[in-house]
Amino acid sequence: xxxxxxxxxxxxxxxxxxxxxxxxxxxxxxxxxxxxxxxxxxxxxxxxxxxxxxxxxxxxxxxxxxxxxxxxxxxxxxxxxxxxxxxxxxxxxxxxxxxxxxxxxxxxxxxxxxxxxxxxxxxxxxxxxxxxxxxxxxxxxxxxxxxxxxxxxxxxxxxxxxxxxx
Amino acid sequence: xxxxxxxxxxxxxxxxxxxxxxxxxxxxxxxxxxxxxxxxxxxxxxxxxxxxxxxxxxxxxxxxxxxxxxxxxxxxxxxxxxxxxxxxxxxxxxxxxxxxxxxxxxxxxxxxxxxxxxxxxxxxxxxxxxxxxxxxxxxxxxxxxxxxxxxxxxxxxxxxxxxxxxxxxxxxxxxxxxxxxxxxxxxxxxxxxxxxxxxxxxxxxxxxxxxxxxxxxxxxxxxxxxxxxxxxxxxxxxxxxxxxxxxxxxxxxxxxxxxxxxxxxxxxxxxxxxxxxxxxxxxxxxxxxxxxxxxxxxxxxxxxxxxxxxxxxxxxxxxxxxxxxxxxxxxxxxxxxxxxxxxxxxxxxxxxxxxxxxxxxxxxxxxxxxxxxxxxxxxxxxxxxxxxxxxxxxxxxxxxxxxxxxxxxxxxxxxxxxxxxxxxxxxxxxxxxxxxxxxxx
Numbered sequence: 001x002x003x004x005x006x007x008x009x010x011x012x013x014x015x016x017x018x019x020x021x022x023x024x025x026x027x028x029x030x031x032x033x034x035x036x037x038x039x040x041x042x043x044x045x046x047x048x049x050x051x052x053x054x055x056x057x058x059x060x061x062x063x064x065x066x067x068x069x070x071x072x073x074x075x076x077x078x079x080x081x082x083x084x085x086x087x088x089x090x091x092x093x094x095x096x097x098x099x100x101x102x103x104x105x106x107x108x109x110x111x112x113x114x115x116x117x118x119x120x121x122x123x124x125x126x127x128x129x130x131x132x133x134x135x136x137x138x139x140x141x142x143x144x145x146x147x148x149x150x151x152x153x154x155x156x157x158x159x160x161x162x163x164x165x166x
Numbered sequence: 167x168x169x170x171x172x173x174x175x176x177x178x179x180x181x182x183x184x185x186x187x188x189x190x191x192x193x194x195x196x197x198x199x200x201x202x203x204x205x206x207x208x209x210x211x212x213x214x215x216x217x218x219x220x221x222x223x224x225x226x227x228x229x230x231x232x233x234x235x236x237x238x239x240x241x242x243x244x245x246x247x248x249x250x251x252x253x254x255x256x257x258x259x260x261x262x263x264x265x266x267x268x269x270x271x272x273x274x275x276x277x278x279x280x281x282x283x284x285x286x287x288x289x290x291x292x293x294x295x296x297x298x299x300x301x302x303x304x305x306x307x308x309x310x311x312x313x314x315x316x317x318x319x320x321x322x323x324x325x326x327x328x329x330x331x332x333x334x335x336x337x338x339x340x341x342x343x344x345x346x347x348x349x350x351x352x353x354x355x356x357x358x359x360x361x362x363x364x365x366x367x368x369x370x371x372x373x374x375x376x377x378x379x380x381x382x383x384x385x386x387x388x389x390x391x392x393x394x395x396x397x398x399x400x401x402x403x404x405x406x407x408x409x410x411x412x413x414x415x416x417x418x419x420x421x422x423x424x425x426x427x428x429x430x431x432x433x434x435x436x437x438x439x440x441x442x443x444x445x446x447x448x449x450x451x452x453x454x455x456x457x458x459x460x461x462x463x464x465x466x467x468x469x470x471x472x473x474x475x476x477x478x479x480x481x482x483x484x485x486x487x488x489x490x491x492x493x494x495x496x497x498x499x500x501x502x503x504x505x506x507x508x509x510x511x512x513x514x515x516x517x518x519x520x521x522x523x524x525x526x527x528x529x530x531x532x533x534x535x536x537x538x539x540x541x542x543x544x545x546x547x548x549x550x551x552x553x554x555x556x557x558x559x560x561x562x563x564x565x566x567x568x569x570x571x572x573x574x575x576x577x578x579x580x581x582x583x584x585x586x587x588x589x590x591x592x593x594x595x596x597x598x599x600x601x602x603x604x605x606x607x
Contacts, residue, residue, distance in 0.1 A: 050444075051448070083553035083554055113551075121212075122213075146571030150571045150578055151587070
C-alpha cells in the first residue's frame, strides 16, 4: 500500500476513534465562557523602569478600563511597548512619560522595554492582565484533555524493553 | 511501520554519498563560526547589536530546536564546525574517511562515559545563561573554548570523544534525536556479519557500528558508513516521530538525569527570560553578587534535588501502586522515555516565545555585525521591540498540549495499568501546566 494511503488511513482511524475528544478540544479552545466582569474604571498606574525591571512587574485591570500609564525611568532611558495594543512610550531619566488607552482586549499581555538599555534589554518584560486569564485555563484544560486521550488509546505497536512491565 | 530509505532516492542520494556538499556546508559553518567569535570579541558589547549574540542565541539556537532536532535529530552534528579541525587532523585530510586501525589515540575513560558530563555542562550553561546568552564576549569565549577543547581532546582521545561525552549541545541533540524521524541503519544483518573489515565501523567518527545501532542518540548522521560500505547495505530512513522510544529503547541512568536537567533548564530559562520578575533576571545576570549566590542555590536545588526528587517520587509511587518487585533504580530508567517528548515540546514552546519576538534583530546585525554603526544593507537600526502574537501563543499551547499527550501516551504504554501510570501522569501534568503558566500565564 502507498505510504500516503497508510498515513491517511491512520489519521482517519485516529479521527474516528477520537472524534469526541477533537470536538471537546475545539470547544475548550473557542467556546465563549460567560464569566462575570467588573465594571470599567478610570485608572492611573505609575510604572518605574530601572535596569531590566519594571515596578510593578504585573498589573491587573478590568476589561474596558481607561488606563493612564505614567512611566518613570530611575536610571537610564527606558521605554515601554505593550503587546497587542500598539502602545509605545519612552521615558528619559527623571521625566515622566504618560499615555492613555482603553483596555478593550482581554487576556495577558507582555510589556517590554522599547529602548536598548543593556545586555538584558530584550528580556526586560512586565505583564498586564486584562480581566481573567481565560486563555491559560483553556490551555491547561487542553493539556489535561491530551493526557485523558492518551489514557484511552490502546497500545498496539509498543514494545516494552526486555525486562517487561514493572 | 511507514519507512522511506532516502539513500535510494535519485534526488537525495547523491548529496548523501558525495563528500562535497557536506564539505561545502561545513566550510560555511566554520567560516561563520570564526566570524562569530571575531564579532563577539571585537564588536559592540551590547548583545542585541552584536552578530555573535543574535546569530548564536536567536538564529542558530532556535533553528536547532525548531528545525534540526525535530526534523533531523543530530543532523546539526553532521555540519557542526566545532569538531572539524580535530577530525581533519585525525583523518590526516579533509576528504578522507578515517584510516583503518591507524589511531594511536586513547579510548575515552570508562568512568566518564555516558551523558553525565554533558548534563553538568548543560546545567552550567543554564546557570550562567543570563550572561552567556546576552554577552557577546562571553559567547565568543565559550565558542572559542569549545573548539579548543574539542581540538585538544581529538589529539588525545579516539574519534569524536568531545561530541559524545562532553559537548552540552551534543547531549541536548543526542537525547532528543531519539524522537526524530531520521535514522541510519544497516539493511541486511547477514551481509554485515559476513563482512570482515567492518569498514563502516572503521570509518565512523562516532565509533558506531550500524548493525548494532538501536538508538540514534550517538549517530551524528555524517554518512561516512553509507559512503564506505562496499555492499550498499546502509539505509538512511525517514521513520515516524518517536518510533525509537516506542520500540522499547533501553535508557540509562545518565540519560534519565540528562532528561531531567533539560526539563529544569527549560523551566528556569522560561522564568528568567520570559517572566516579568526583574529581581530574578538581575540575580541571574549579576554574577558574584549575593543575589546571584541565592539564585545559584535555588537553581541547583531545583535541578539536582527538586526535579529529580519529584520524578523519583512519581516513579516510586508508580511501582508501589503496581506492587512491582523491581528496584527503584531500574524503574527510574525504565519510565524515563516519557521525559523526552515532554522536554522537547517544552523547549520548542519556549523557543516560540524567546525567538519569535527577537527575529527582527537578525537583519539589522547583518547590516551592522559589529555594532559599529555601519549600514551595509541599509537595515541598521530597524530592529523592532517585537511582540508575542495570538498565533504564537496558540502555537505554544498546542505544542505543550501535544507534548503532554505524547508523554502521557508513552508513560501509559510503559505501565501495566491505569493505576500505575497515575503518578507519572501527575508529573507530566505538573510540568506541562507550569510551562503553560510561564509562557501564556
